[in-house]
Amino acid sequence: MARALRALVAASVLFASAEAVSKVSRSGRYLYTQDGSRFYIKGIAYQPQGSVVASASNPFLEPSTFVDPLADSNACSRDIPYLQQLGVNTIRAYSVNSSLNHDACMKALSNAGIYTIIDLSLPLNGSIDRASPSWTTSLLNQYINTIDAFSSYDNVLAYNVGNEVVTAPNETSAAPFIKAAARDVKAYLNSKGSSALVGYAAIDGDESWRDPLASYLSCDPSGSNSGATSIDLYGLNNYEWCGNTTFSQAYSAVETDFSSYNVAAYFSEFGCITAGTRYWTEVGALFSSQMSPDWSGGIAFSYFPATSAQGQFGMVNISSDGSTVTTGQEFNSLKIEYGSVSPPNSPSQSSSSASYGSCPSQSANFIGSTSLPSTPNAAACSCFENDLSCQFTPQTSNYSTILGDLLNYACSQLGQMGSSCNGIAANGTSGQYGAVSQCDPSIMLSYVMSEYYTLQNSNAQACYFAGNGTVNSYAPSGTSGLSAASSSCLASATSVFTPSATGGSSSGGSGGGSSGNSGGAISLEDPRALAGLGVMLAVGLMSGVWTLV
Numbered sequence: 001m002a003r004a005l006r007a008l009v010a011a012s013v014l015f016a017s018a019e020a021v022s023k024v025s026r027s028g029r030y031l032y033t034q035d036g037s038r039f040y041i042k043g044i045a046y047q048p049q050g051s052v053v054a055s056a057s058n059p060f061l062e063p064s065t066f067v068d069p070l071a072d073s074n075a076c077s078r079d080i081p082y083l084q085q086l087g088v089n090t091i092r093a094y095s096v097n098s099s100l101n102h103d104a105c106m107k108a109l110s111n112a113g114i115y116t117i118i119d120l121s122l123p124l125n126g127s128i129d130r131a132s133p134s135w136t137t138s139l140l141n142q143y144i145n146t147i148d149a150f151s152s153y154d155n156v157l158a159y160n161v162g163n164e165v166v167t168a169p170n171e172t173s174a175a176p177f178i179k180a181a182a183r184d185v186k187a188y189l190n191s192k193g194s195s196a197l198v199g200y201a202a203i204d205g206d207e208s209w210r211d212p213l214a215s216y217l218s219c220d221p222s223g224s225n226s227g228a229t230s231i232d233l234y235g236l237n238n239y240e241w242c243g244n245t246t247f248s249q250a251y252s253a254v255e256t257d258f259s260s261y262n263v264a265a266y267f268s269e270f271g272c273i274t275a276g277t278r279y280w281t282e283v284g285a286l287f288s289s290q291m292s293p294d295w296s297g298g299i300a301f302s303y304f305p306a307t308s309a310q311g312q313f314g315m316v317n318i319s320s321d322g323s324t325v326t327t328g329q330e331f332n333s334l335k336i337e338y339g340s341v342s343p344p345n346s347p348s349q350s351s352s353s354a355s356y357g358s359c360p361s362q363s364a365n366f367i368g369s370t371s372l373p374s375t376p377n378a379a380a381c382s383c384f385e386n387d388l389s390c391q392f393t394p395q396t397s398n399y400s401t402i403l404g405d406l407l408n409y410a411c412s413q414l415g416q417m418g419s420s421c422n423g424i425a426a427n428g429t430s431g432q433y434g435a436v437s438q439c440d441p442s443i444m445l446s447y448v449m450s451e452y453y454t455l456q457n458s459n460a461q462a463c464y465f466a467g468n469g470t471v472n473s474y475a476p477s478g479t480s481g482l483s484a485a486s487s488s489c490l491a492s493a494t495s496v497f498t499p500s501a502t503g504g505s506s507s508g509g510s511g512g513g514s515s516g517n518s519g520g521a522i523s524l525e526d527p528r529a530l531a532g533l534g535v536m537l538a539v540g541l542m543s544g545v546w547t548l549v
Contacts, residue, residue: 020111021155023195026232026264028352031296036349040287041157041266041297042338043090043117044083044315049306050095050123066095066123070116073104075322079303080112082316082325087338090157092117092268092299098145106153115157117199117268117299120146120185125400128165128181133174134426135181137376138440143185144501151192158197158233160268161185166202169209173428175216175368182217183229184375187498199233201268204240204254211257212366218263220356221370227356229372234261235268235299239310241282243275251285258294262355267298273311278330283337292343300334362429371431374438374494381439383489385446386474390453390463392446393470403441406465410448417455421448435490 022033031039050065069075070093083091091114096102109116120143121127128135143161150156161181165174178200186198200217202210218230236258241250258265267286271278285291286298305314315331318324359370385391394402411421424444426437436447449469456462463469 021113021115023154024115024157024197025195026197026354027349028354029262029264029294030347030349030352031264032349032352038292038343038345038347039296040292040343041090041115041117041299042088042287042341043092043297043299044086044088044334045094045269045299045302046079046083046091046304047094047302047306048304066097068095068097068100068102069093070096070102070105071100073108076105076108078323078325080108080114082327082331083114083303084112086331086335089113090115090117090297090299091303092119094119094163095122096146096149098142098149100149102149102153106150106155110153110155115155116150116153117158117160118146118150118156119160119163119201121160121162128162128174128177130165130167130171130174133165133177133428134437135177135184135373135376136438136440137378137381140181140184140376140499141378143181144188144499147185147188147192147194147196148501151194156194156196158199159185159189160199160201160235161231163201163268164203164237165200166209166213167205169206169365170367172209172213172366172368175213175366176370176372176428176431177426179217179229179368180372180375182231183372183496184499186228186232187375188500191498191500197232197264199235199268200231201235201237204236204238206365207253207257209365212360212363213368214258214261215357215360216366216368218261218356219359221359221372223358225354225356227354230263230356232263234263234265236265237269238267238298239270239272241270241285242272244279244281247285247290250282251291255291255294261294262357264296265294266296269301270298271301271313273313278333280330280334280337283334283341287341287343289344292346297343367429369428369431372496373426373433375496375499376438377493377495377497380489380493381436381443384436384439384493385443386472387476387489388446388450389458389472389475390446390449390469391472392442392449392465392468394442394468399442399468402468403445406468407441407445407448410445410452410465413452414448414455417452419451419455421451423447423451435493438493 022035024031024033024039026032031041033039046069048067048069050067091109093116096118106116122142126139126142128139143159147159162178165178166172182198182200189196189198202213204210214234218234220226221229236254238254240254270282270286271280280300286295300315302313303315305312305317307313315327315334317326317328319326360366362369392406396402407421414421423434423436424447425434427433436444439447449463449465453459453463453469453471460471463471
């Protein structure tokens with residue numbers, strides 16, 4: 001009987017009328033619905049955990065695979081009644097597949113009054129690499145594909161351009177790449193008339209670098225009070241409230257640190273597990289008049305079971321056949337706490353205005369430059385690739401496994417010959433970005449191979465690279481890797497423009513076509529998109545040879 005009732009409720013949600021949620025916008029540092037009411041994120045993380053391989057190189061136990069939670073209509077119809085019981089108005093999905101259909105889930109969530117925060121990054125190579133950051137055509141295209149897949153839904157509250165990319169002071173050199181991603185995603189959303197916000201979810205690190213990073217992501221490098229490069233929504237993954245603690249012990253410091261923050265902020269994860277069973281008493285503090293001047297709610301972690309370095313998260317268990325949900329004490333406690341809050345409906349929307357201050361200066365704890373990478377230009381990269389004298393033609397379709405080794409080898413050879421790989425280097429501390437650093441890694445490799453080939457007097461054997469290189473008979477006569485091609489192809493690749501779904505400029509960029517066609521746009525199914533920038537981690541070991549200083 002109970003199962004039949006849940007099925008009936010789920011069916012009514014799936015087929016209810018459309019336009020079930022109100023548009024949410026940001027005014028200054030607060031969120032508001034269309035009627036001017038203050039909006040608070042009362043949410044839960046909604047992502048089944050993928051495969052996790054524990055290793056010294058994976059201290060956060062980040063998954064290597066993912067299951068798209070918004071592409072399974074059966075799971076959505078099963079879970080939405082429980083999300084409604086919890087009283088949530090927002091879920092956060094960490095990894096989605098842009099090639100799948102999300103209509104049923106997204107409509108059902110909308111009809112249930114539930115918004116979504118969609119992370120644009122993917123596990124492994126589908127995100128900005130904290131160890132060797134870049135902002136490239138393949139990553140931009142992945143982000144755009146995801147936005148396009150969700151652009152027709154009325155309940156997308158925000159898109160996150162990154163999650164815990166920076167986890168230590170020395171990694172703040174990745175900040176310019178995060179900010180460039182926010183800039184380009186924001187421009188693309190504006191070009192589509194989308195009201196979705198652009199966000200970032202930060203790890204709760206030491207305030208000596210956490211706070212400058214937060215200010216950097218919401219600042220205006222130009223000094224013109226423009227929000228073009230600023231995030232709209234700052235998320236903090238905060239787990240400081242453990243057990244029966246108090247506001248003064250857990251939240252007073254972070255409250256003080258963000259008391260003058262200029263954009264909307266929320267706890268993008270909360271729910272400490274180190275003190276045993278969670279009773280979610282932090283909810284009362286987070287939604288109180290004490291914290292509401294600076295915070296707009298938060299996301300409890302997590303609906304599904306999730307193993308972490310700290311232990312086991314999760315508030316429900318799913319049966320082995322995926323048909324039923326079992327809840328426990330933590331679920332019921334969160335239900336009670338969420339049902340008890342009534343945060344202040346102030347300040348008024350008319351009294352809130354946007355303000356973007358100056359960016360923090362570089363220091364020992366924050367090394368990010370205010371000089372940002374340009375908008376990745378797929379058309380320019382494709383044009384450049386066509387003129388290269390030696391091109392990467394891998395013998396295997398799974399060539400992400402050999403890209404790093406080949407780049408390391410080619411760059412070391414150039415170093416021994418007195419040359420360098422500066423053309424593919426990107427340095428977020430000095431603010432210097434090689435002209436080819438925005439291109440797909442396979443194009444970077446073709447460039448490096450061409451430089452080596454040219455220095456070897458265009459000897460065909462110098463383009464062999466264990467059978468993975470081919471002399472380009474159509475290359476302009478006398479072309480060397482970057483020198484000749486840069487004037488004709490890469491001259492426009494150092495600009496900032498509004499990206500389009502083809503990976504080029506929306507105001508006349510050449511080399512267009514649909515996603516995955518000529519122009520350098522890469523779909524999720526294209527192995528180049530999955531090659532990503534993880535390969536650059538290996539090349540980073542050769543930094544003495546080619547990294548810009």
